[in-house]
Amino acid sequence: xxxxxxxxxxxxxxxxxxxxxxxxxxxxxxxxxxxxxxxxxxxxxxxxxxxxxxxxxxxxxxxxxxxxxxxxxxxxxxxxxxxxxxxxxxxxxxxxxxxxxxxxxxxxxxxxxxxxxxxxxxxxxxxxxxxxxxxxxxxxxxxxxxxxxxxxxxxxxxxxxxxxxxxxxxxxxxxxxxxxxxxxxxxxxxxxxxxxxxxxxxxxxxxxxxxxxxxxxxxxxxxxxxxxxxxxxxxxxxxxxxxxxxxxxxxxxxxxxxxxxxxxxxxxxxxxxxxxxxxxxxxxxxxxxxxxxxxxxxxxxxxxxxxxxxxxxxxxxxxxxxxxxxxxxxxxxxxxxxxxxxxxxxxxxxxxxxxxxxxxxxxxxxxxxxxxxxxxxxxxxxxxxxxxxxxxxxxxxxxxxxxxxxxxxxxxxxxxxxxxxxxxxxxxxxxxx
Numbered sequence: 001x002x003x004x005x006x007x008x009x010x011x012x013x014x015x016x017x018x019x020x021x022x023x024x025x026x027x028x029x030x031x032x033x034x035x036x037x038x039x040x041x042x043x044x045x046x047x048x049x050x051x052x053x054x055x056x057x058x059x060x061x062x063x064x065x066x067x068x069x070x071x072x073x074x075x076x077x078x079x080x081x082x083x084x085x086x087x088x089x090x091x092x093x094x095x096x097x098x099x100x101x102x103x104x105x106x107x108x109x110x111x112x113x114x115x116x117x118x119x120x121x122x123x124x125x126x127x128x129x130x131x132x133x134x135x136x137x138x139x140x141x142x143x144x145x146x147x148x149x150x151x152x153x154x155x156x157x158x159x160x161x162x163x164x165x166x167x168x169x170x171x172x173x174x175x176x177x178x179x180x181x182x183x184x185x186x187x188x189x190x191x192x193x194x195x196x197x198x199x200x201x202x203x204x205x206x207x208x209x210x211x212x213x214x215x216x217x218x219x220x221x222x223x224x225x226x227x228x229x230x231x232x233x234x235x236x237x238x239x240x241x242x243x244x245x246x247x248x249x250x251x252x253x254x255x256x257x258x259x260x261x262x263x264x265x266x267x268x269x270x271x272x273x274x275x276x277x278x279x280x281x282x283x284x285x286x287x288x289x290x291x292x293x294x295x296x297x298x299x300x301x302x303x304x305x306x307x308x309x310x311x312x313x314x315x316x317x318x319x320x321x322x323x324x325x326x327x328x329x330x331x332x333x334x335x336x337x338x339x340x341x342x343x344x345x346x347x348x349x350x351x352x353x354x355x356x357x358x359x360x361x362x363x364x365x366x367x368x369x370x371x372x373x374x375x376x377x378x379x380x381x382x383x384x385x386x387x388x389x390x391x392x393x394x395x396x397x398x399x400x401x402x403x404x405x406x407x408x409x410x411x412x413x414x415x416x417x418x419x420x421x422x423x424x425x426x427x428x429x430x431x432x433x
Contacts, residue, residue, distance in 0.1 A: 013039020014394035018194070021045060021096055022077065023084075023105040026053050026176070027150075027210065028134035029073040030183035032104050034388070035190065036076035037396055043096065043412060044077045045084075048431055050405040060382065071402045075374065075384060079403035080412050081433050085115060089432035093117070095417050097125045101197075102190055104132045109139045119205040128203040130193045134186045138209035148210060153178030157214025162221060165236035181217060182210035245303060246323035247273060250353060251331040251339075257353040258331065258339045263299045268347035270298040273327070276346060282330045286323065294319050374401050409433065 016039040022032040023045050036042035044051070053070050060066040083089040094117075097103065103122060105112060112118040119131045133139055136148020137156075146152075154160045154173055164171030189206040197203055215222075221232040237249035237259075247262025247270060263270045274295050277283040285291060294316075306316050331339055336352045343350030352358060359365065360383070370386035387396045413419040413433070427433040 012394060013397070013399075014391065015040035018102065019043070019100045020102040020104060021093075021100045023103060023107070024134060025051075025106045026056075026073075027136075027148075027179045027182055028104055028106040028132075028186055029053065030180055031132070031134060031186035031190070032077065033073050033075055034183070034187040035102070035104075037398055039394070039397075039399065040102075042077040043100075043408070044074060044079045044403065045082050045093070045096075046079055046405060048081045048083055048406075048433060050081075054405070071382070072384065074402040076397075076399040077403055078400075078408040078412065079406055080409050081406035083432050084117060086430065086432040088427055088430060090115060090117065092413065092417065092419070092427075092433070094125055096412075097122055097129065099416070100126070100129065102130045102132065102194065104134065104186065104190070106134045109133070109135060109144045123203060126203075128197050128201060130190060130197060130203045130206065132186050132190045132193070132206040132208065134182050134208045134210070136210050138212065139205075139207045143211075150176045150178040153182065153210035153214055156211045157181075158218050158221065159214050162218060162232060162234060164234045166234050168234060168236075170234070178210050178214055181213040182208055185213040243317055244320060244324050246270070246298065246320050246327055251328060253331050253334050253336040253339055256336040256355065256358075258336050258343075258350050259353055261349040261351075263303075264349065265300070267349035270295050272346050272348055276342070276348070277326075277330050280330070282326075282333070284326050284329075286326055290319060291323065295323070372398050374398055376401060377404065406433075 015035060018035070018040040020032060020035050020040045020042040022029070022042050024032055032042050032044070051070070053073065054067050055064060056067050056069045058068050060068050060071070082093060084093050110118075113121070122129045122131055135144070136153055137143040137146060143156075148156075151160075151172055154177065155170070157178065159177075160170040160172060163173055186206070186208045189208055193204050193206050219232070224230040224232050245263075247260045248264075250257050250259055261267070262273055274283060274286055274292075278287060286295065306313060334342075339350045340352045342348075354362070360371065365371065365386075368386075368390075371383040372386045373381045374384050375381050384398060389396065409424075413424070414421075419427075424433065
């Protein structure tokens, strides 16, 4: 066990009395991790050879048995090995169902029904069971049985169309955002169903579609089409304005990059940026006409009005291009932390484009103990991404390291279900466990 920073024990957790059977593949393992770190007893049910996700890179110390991806997705879980397609394995699984509250799975729709373990079959064993199915397109419809790796969800959900620079083809979002979005919606739906079960005493089938989960993440793309028939497309670092706007977008620093959002509500006006540049003798001619007057009016309302008079637009673009050029010279002399901290001091909206190393060393995250040390079977400690939220009364915690393959077979099958050593050997011989 790894206690929470505030000393909380698993008994204090939100889901400490809940058992989850985890049949999920890669698309659903973040869902069960979220439940496990809230205190649920999540039993990861792996095929006798181990879950294929264990073999996915990147690897700790370049060791193929230490997938960092697997380790991150499977904290606080226990592992057993079981083949539910074999009658003997299915019989053991049914015994586990009798002890469980939730089953999470990601098989092709119809597979569990074919082996008698779909929602109707599970409900006969345990009427208040909750089955959460996380798949590419959901349990029904013409695409329900289509294969759906992460890239397909990203594309079919619409978010790939919006990702990248305008001159680029559609961009794939970084590492498994489709799976992560589907898992988060799976956890939300599961917890809602659990609340309903506790209130009304009835279970239900939670059907999660990765395509639908991602379709919710398109900002205003759907509304733009519905209301004004405008097809939103990739805007990259410029945002929705199709020209370089001074102080909006990514700017290079001496050691990385920052993202600016100057002249927008919530921060100081662009004149505050000009004052900073003047103080450091790097304003060049921006204090002179026509640039100073332009800067004094540079805000979102002014920008949206630029296109009202097309005849004046080329002149405005020429002025803005010069402002961008001078500002880029200024940011190039600063470190990203200097731009961020000085900007915050002046109420100028500059933020660091953080690398993974920046996240690991971020003083705000350090002060909140976001990174969590977890001891590995080798005795080493690895730092894991920490809390997705703080809860004062039922704290989040990584309660145990990710399990080895079948590490808890004896604990769960032997001690809990009473499977003897002789029975276990017979099950092993036929490949059921």
